């Protein structure tokens with residue numbers, strides 16, 4: 583079972599910052615999960631919430647500020663909000679990256695902007711920063727984005743995110759052509775794991791930090807957990 587650092591090593595360091603990503607690698611995470619939002623300037627920024635006051639000293643919705651002002655904000659411990667380009671330049675292919683696209687909008691023009699920018703950003707990372715296409719998993723709760731991502735970036739893996747267990751389990755994933763299903767720990771059950779595996783899907787579970795949850799994921803055959811504390815989760819896993 584692989585351990586991906588959820589928003590970096592976010593239990594001990596400010597989430598979704600370069601510091602949290604570097605520490606995740608030092609903690610031995612198998613991969614890093616980060617949250618990506620499309621900014622109207624045509625840049626991806628790494629931020630979980632639409633409103634700045636949740637994790638920074640800014641106020642209002644992130645898309646109301648120019649990029650130059652966003653870049654000045656304090657995201658904790660003197661960290662700045664990183665762009666996706668900056669994060670990939672830091673990670674430099676040292677581990678896989680689960681890029682969660684947060685954008686809830688699905689207007690065709692916006693989809694095209696997002697997937698086009700993603701392709702350009704990942705192409706640059708593959709060309710200059712020691713990444714291979716197989717290092718990228720692109721996930722989203724916005725399932726409209728996933729086939730569009732595959733059309734632009736056919737060599738990445740895609741993952742559908744869900745926060746509740748669908749009546750027909752993983753049936754909906756067929757239309758999305760995803761390789762992975764990432765589910766909330768609250769909707770984890772043996773039938774869902776079995777269904778996912780019978781469809782050839784990897785199963786990821788978020789957010790998993792507690793020993794009893796790690797034990798449950800491991801015993802059910804979960805493939806990936808997303809943990810805020812990859813170091814502690816690794817210790818728990820070793821003791822099982």
Ligand code: G3P
Nearest residue numbers: 615617682721764788808
């Ligand atoms: O990608 C898994 C998980 O991060 C999805 O939920 O709200 O933590 O982004 P959230």
Ligand code: CA
Nearest residue numbers: 615616617682
């Ligand atoms: Ca996330």
